Amino acid sequence: MTVIEPSRKDILSHNRTKKYSATLRLWHWGNALIICGSLITVLINSTLLDRANVTPLIQNELNKDGVTATAQQAGNIGHALNDSVWEVHKWFGYVLAGLLLFRLILEFFQLADQKFIRKIKAAYHQFNQTKTNRQIARHEMVVKTIYACFYLLLTIMALTGLFLAFEDLMAPYKAIRHSVKEVHNFCMYLILAFIVVHLAGVFLAERKDSAGITSDMINGGNQ
Ligand code: HEM
Numbered sequence: 001m002t003v004i005e006p007s008r009k010d011i012l013s014h015n016r017t018k019k020y021s022a023t024l025r026l027w028h029w030g031n032a033l034i035i036c037g038s039l040i041t042v043l044i045n046s047t048l049l050d051r052a053n054v055t056p057l058i059q060n061e062l063n064k065d066g067v068t069a070t071a072q073q074a075g076n077i078g079h080a081l082n083d084s085v086w087e088v089h090k091w092f093g094y095v096l097a098g099l100l101l102f103r104l105i106l107e108f109f110q111l112a113d114q115k116f117i118r119k120i121k122a123a124y125h126q127f128n129q130t131k132t133n134r135q136i137a138r139h140e141m142v143v144k145t146i147y148a149c150f151y152l153l154l155t156i157m158a159l160t161g162l163f164l165a166f167e168d169l170m171a172p173y174k175a176i177r178h179s180v181k182e183v184h185n186f187c188m189y190l191i192l193a194f195i196v197v198h199l200a201g202v203f204l205a206e207r208k209d210s211a212g213i214t215s216d217m218i219n220g221g222n223q
Pocket residue numbers: 028031032033035036116143147150195198199202213214217
């Protein structure tokens with residue numbers, strides 16, 4: 001029986017630094033899951049539990065049992081349901097804020113080649129100074145800049161969200177509560193835009209010259 005010894009290349013590539021560390025991958029999928037959960041709570045409150053939908057629904061259901069509720073009473077019940085979904089949103093929010101903090105700390109402990117800040121600097125350097133493969137360098141730079149914008153957006157989302165969640169503590173800043181809520185609300189659309197661009201980008205990259213990046217984000221890939 002012939003035993004095939006692993007080649008030097010196999011051994012080296014096995015030990016080679018992963019493209020994405022296990023912790024970053026865990027963060028990526030956990031973060032994606034929690035953001036989707038958070039978006040679902042917003043979707044429920046703005047569709048199924050929207051006052052205009054829920055008020056007649058409650059009135060009709062109560063009517064079937066011979067109870068007549070005014071629009072105000074039914075609206076109050078709807079509002080209470082809305083609040084319980086916001087409670088879930090808040091819990092998703094705490095986890096998301098925790099994950100963001102975790103991502104920040106992770107940046108300090110990543111291997112040099114895996115650090116986001118290093119990758120973004122390398123992309124700018126390649127584009128501005130090296131001037132070779134400009135098309136690829138430009139693409140890399142744009143992608144990394146979009147990720148940087150996303151991290152900034154997530155920070156705004158977490159800060160404004162925490163402000164709303166701890167509004168009692170933030171009572172001295174009551175005057176800006178409305179604006180904070182507006183910012184929180186508006187940033188949701190930017191997050192949605194990021195998700196659409198990101199998914200389309202990953203899909204196109206898989207079809208063109210970066211086939212396998214999704215499995216790299218699952219198994220780590222090789223540098
Ligand atoms: C809510 C959903 C998602 C969010 C917020 C999100 C966010 C991110 C972020 C911030 C990065 C950059 C990580 C870093 O280097 O620091 C990233 C990378 C990546 N994501 Fe996602 N992601 C989401 C969903 C997905 C899905 C569904 C897929 C696969 C189909 C995916 C595939 C990837 C891949 C392959 C990369 C690495 C691409 C590269 O190196 O440029 N993501 N994602």
